Amino acid sequence: MPDDAESLIQLNGINRTFTLGDSQVHALRNINLNIARGEYIAVMGPSGSGKSTLLNLIGLLDRADTGTYILEGRDVTTLSQDELAKVRSERVGFIFQSFHLVPRLTAAANIELPLTLSGIPASERTKRVTQALKEYGLTDRAHHRPNELSGGQRQRVAIARATILRPAVLLADEPTGNLDRTTGEEVVRLLEALNAQGMTLIVVTHDQTLGARARRQIKMEDGSIASDITNGAVTSTPNVLT
C-alpha cells in the first residue's frame, strides 16, 4: 500500500446498490482502492460493470451505501450536499463523452462557468480564461458557440473548463467516445500532458488501446475490481481474495 501522505483517494469497503423496479442492482461490491497523487488510471470493463458508478462516486456525484471514502485525507462520506458541491467545485474536474457544453454560451463563457459559480471576481476570471484559451489553442474560437466548434475543439473547451480551477483529480468518462481516431488521439495526448504536469487522471473507457496507454489499469466486472495492474505488475489484491 502506498504511504498515506501520498494517497489522494482511499476507498474502503464501498458498496452501492440501486433499486430498479423490484430488483436490486449491486453496482459496486466491496470496493477497496487506493489512488496516489499523479496517477494515470484507466478503468475498463463491460457495460454495467460499475465503472461509471465508480467514477461518479469518486467525483462525489454519488454516495456509497456503506464504506468510507477519504479524499486528500478528509472523510467525505459524511459531508452535506453543499459541502460536497464545494469539494466538487475545487478538487474535481469532469470530462464527459458528450462534452456537456452549455449551447447558448460561447467557448469562453463555458470555460468561465466554474469560476463564475465559485464567485471569483470578473477581472480575475477574464485573466484566467484568456490564459486557458491560449494554453488550449482556442483563442480564435473564444466567441464561438459550441455548435460552431468541431468535436475536438468542443472537448478541448470541456477540458479547459474542467481544469480551470486546478482540481486534484480529473475524471474522464469515455472522453474520446464521440470523436474520430485522430481527434481522439489529440484529446488523449492533451490529457496525458496534464497528467505529466502532476494532475491525477482517471479515464473510464471501452477502448482497449486507450486503456493500454495508462500506467495503471483497473478492470471491473459485476461491480467488483477484477484486476488492478500497474505497468504489468499487480499492485493490490483483487476483491476476490479479501
Add this chain to the structure above:
Amino acid sequence: MKISDTFRYASDAATGTPLRTGLLMLAMSIGVAAVVVLTALGDGARRYVVGQFSAIGSNLVIVLPGRSETRGFNPANLVTSTPRDLTVNDASTLLRVPGVLRISPVVIGTTEINAAGKLREAMMVGTNDDFIRVRQLKLGLGRFLSKDEVGHGSAEVVLGALIRQEIFGSENPLGKTVRVGDRRLRVVGVLSEGGQGLGMTTDELLIVPVATAQAMLNTNTLFRILVEARSREQIGEVKASVLKTIIQRHEGEEDVTVITQDAVLQTFDKILNVLTLGVSGIAAISLAVAGILVMNVMLVSVTQRTAEIGLLKALGATSAAVRQLFMVEAVLLSLTGGVLGTGLGYLGAALLRHLYPTFPAYPPLWAVLAGLGTALSSGLIFGVMPARRAAQLDPIQALSKR
C-alpha cells in the same frame, strides 16, 4: 455565485429562447396593461363625474322647490297639490342664516338673442351678482352683473363665450346692445371659454339679473337657490337651518328639497370606486393567467435544460444556487413583462385622453403599483415550483440525459 453573475446567467438563459420569452412577456405585459388601462378608465370616470359636480361650486347647498320624498296621507294634499313657490324673498332671507356666505337665486328659461342681424336660441339664466363666485365661473371680458340693491333688475347681460363669438366674431361686444326676447340689454361682460357644470357648458348661456329674467319669463318663482356655506364643516348645519327657515316662511309646510353637493358627490365617488375595483379585478384575472404561464414556461425550461442543470451541479453549483438561478429567471421574466405592460398601459391611457380630451383617463398610482406588484409576486410564487424541481434533480441522471 455572485448576485450580478446570477442575474446575468438568468437573463442569458431567458434570451436564449427569444420566442418563448417574448410570448411570455407579452402575456404578462397584456395583463398589467389591462389593469392600468381599465383602472385609468374607471378612475377617469370617477374624476369626470366628481369634476362635473365640483364645477358647480364648492360647499354648496341647493334648494329645489317641491318635496321629493313620500310622506303619509295628508288631507291637505287633496286640497292643495301645488307646492308654494320659491321666491326671491326666500332667497334673500337665507342670507341671514348663520354659516351662509353667499346665495344665488336661479331662474332658467330659453329665449332668443338678436343682434348684428343674427338670431340665435339660447338658454337664459337669471341670477344675482354673487353667481359668478358661487358657481366659480371666470370672466373673459368686462365685468359680471352689478349688485341689484333694489331688485328691479337692470338691463344688463353677460354672454357665454360661444354666443359672443357667433354673434360678434372678433369684434368687442362690450357696451353693445343686444335684443334678448322682448328686451334690449347691454352687454357688460363675456364668460371665459370652457366653463362646465353638470354636462352643461356655460359657453352657450346668457346671464341676466334675476328680476329681469323673471319679468321676461313672466314668473316670480325660482328654479333653484344656490347657498354657499362658509366652510365644508358647516354644510350640514347650513342645510338644516336653510330647510327650517324655508319651512317657517312657507307656513310650516315642508315643500322644498335641500340637497348638498357633498352627499351627491360622495355617492358617485363610492359607486365609481367600486366600479374601478371591479374592472381591475377582472384585469387581475389575466395577470393570474400570465403567472401560471410563467410557471409552465419555467417547467418546460427545467425539462429542456436538465443536462445543463446536471452540469452545473457537477461543476460544483449547490442546490441553492440552482434554485436561485431559476427563481431569478422567473422573476426577471415577469417583472420585465410587468414594466413593459405598465408602459403599454400608460400609452393606452394617453391614447384615450388624446381621443377624448375631456375624459381624465389617468391610471391611479395604486393600480400601477398593484399591477407591478402582482407581476413580481406571480413570478416569485409561480417560479418556486420549477426552481425547486431544478434544484432537486439528481446530477447523474440529469447528465445522462441528452
